[in-house]
Amino acid sequence: MRTRNALLAAAIAAASLTACAAPDETPKAAQAAVQAGTPKINDGPDQNRIVPAKVDAIAALVPEKIRSTGRLTIGVGAAGAGFPPLAFTATDNKTLIGSEPDIAVAIAGVLGLEPDLENTSWENLFIGLDSGKYDVGASNITVTELRKQTYDFVTYRKDELAFEAKKGVDWTVTGPKDVAGKKIAVGSGTNQEKILVEWSKQDVADGLPAVDIKYYQTNQATYLALGSGQIDAYLGPNPTSAYHVAVAGETQIIGTYSGAGAGLQGKIALTTKKDNGLVQAYKAALDELQKSGDYTKILQRWNLTSEAVDAAEVNPPGLPIDGK
Template identity: 65%
Template sequence: MKEFVVRKSLLAGLVLVLAACGTAESEPAAVSGLNVSLGPDQNRVTAARDDKIAAKVPEKFRSKGELVVGGDTGTAPPLRFYATDDRTVIGVETDIAFLVADVLGLKPRLETSSWENLFVGIDSGAVDVGLSNITVTEARKEKYDFATYRLDTLAFEAKKGGTWKVKEPKDVAGKVIAVTSGTNQEKILVDWSAQNVAAGLKATDIKYFQKSSDYYLALQSGRIDAYLGPNPTAAYHAAASGETEVIGTFSGGASVQGKIAVTTLKGNGLVVPVQEALNQLIANGKYAEVLKRWGLADEAVPASEINPPGLPKTS
């Protein structure tokens, strides 16, 4: 119940921002320069079916006529989150999922789960593709195929008005910072803390949260100093709430550029048509429309790649 109340509180805050612009919550409105709606009626960007690409979808997926798209329920705006009805999943990840399904001639069916269960769903075949801010890593490439569609940028988000900035590992020494377990940002933070301890500095006190409502509550109450997560989420929340700010941004790969990708079970035959669908969407401008809609134009990729070099394995 607490999750419901907190999530409603976050959306209510966003709706107040919309109302300040003189529009109703169900209508498209400017949120920090964005023309988006928080209601269930999204009026999404659409694309036409491409018969040539659709024909490459394996028969077992084509025969059921739908693309089952899995995502993490803990992701916050503008990536993947609930509309004001607390039921409809919206956001940039959802918009891209709908576009890809359009090109493949399939109806998207959205499934939500925890981050860990998202991968369980892909492994079992209950989910056809994962589209939930998933970073390509060398470890994940052993089990999954990837078709990239966005750059991976991380951000430290803290209460607004402080002087603390994060530019390098030593800046998180002794701080209490939250992450979501099983993510590449967790690995980065753990590595940074180890580097600091080896250099004689204090370790970072790492806290784990799986839901955005929980870490924002912890940030508001002062139980954590910052949250390290996706830059789009942090920037959107900071602009909408007016209570937090981004105090440092980094590539999701730390020393290498991380990339976000549609994720499928290795060898299931979906990665090629998905990649071709993404490249068609990039070429015809539909992809750019969606990123612009959610304020993520600076995370665009020039082309979708299949299984590019990923973040290195943990030693």
């Protein structure tokens, strides 16, 4: 049985690869996000998920081909260690849990369909969407213009990165000037490193000290350095930091910003094969979850309320194909 610390280490490693969020993200102005009242995360198999009652008018939007089966097959690309708190296996090593399964299961409830969660690899998730094996993908999938050529999207979370610092610090990150002269850890070769290097150059151009960028071989070493005061903060994917904040209770998020760039808020979306007739049903179901408050409750369970969207959108502008 995996320990909570092992899950956390796996989560950080997986998220640092930015396989689910688009890889060519650039920073936008950060938004301070100091968290309080952090929830205790339940990583056991008994999740007591929110399953709303069927809404007939919304269920009627589901194509008859799917409605007649009585099931909604949900693909989640979380094979292996997964990526807490988004999608990973519980302490029983088999039950798929996390915010992504929770959102998908709640949508199935509104649609009056039995959820069939299937844990697969990232690559096979898209193969399954293409073939129709999966009715929907719920797996931290970022909307991109390239993906929109093949898939339809309904957004339900922001695509965010975060600065994580020792609990109790009194500074926040809202832009490059806030990290000038600070010791900030980041994973080598990641998009986060690219962002931090760009911010450091901006600081120097503005007559401020460069960022003192630090690298560590393991996630454990990074957090030991953070706890001992050897570094001021760690820059990584927001969901990973949110999970660490909730599980370890020793750190806090002091700033978040979009992974899509200065002019665009990146969005995470439910994903389905283009023009299969399901996207409007998903949109209506998400609208219902927001109206009822269940959407907020699900994000609260996983310490992800900072990534909540005001409204679900169908096929909004995504990360550009050329990365510019």
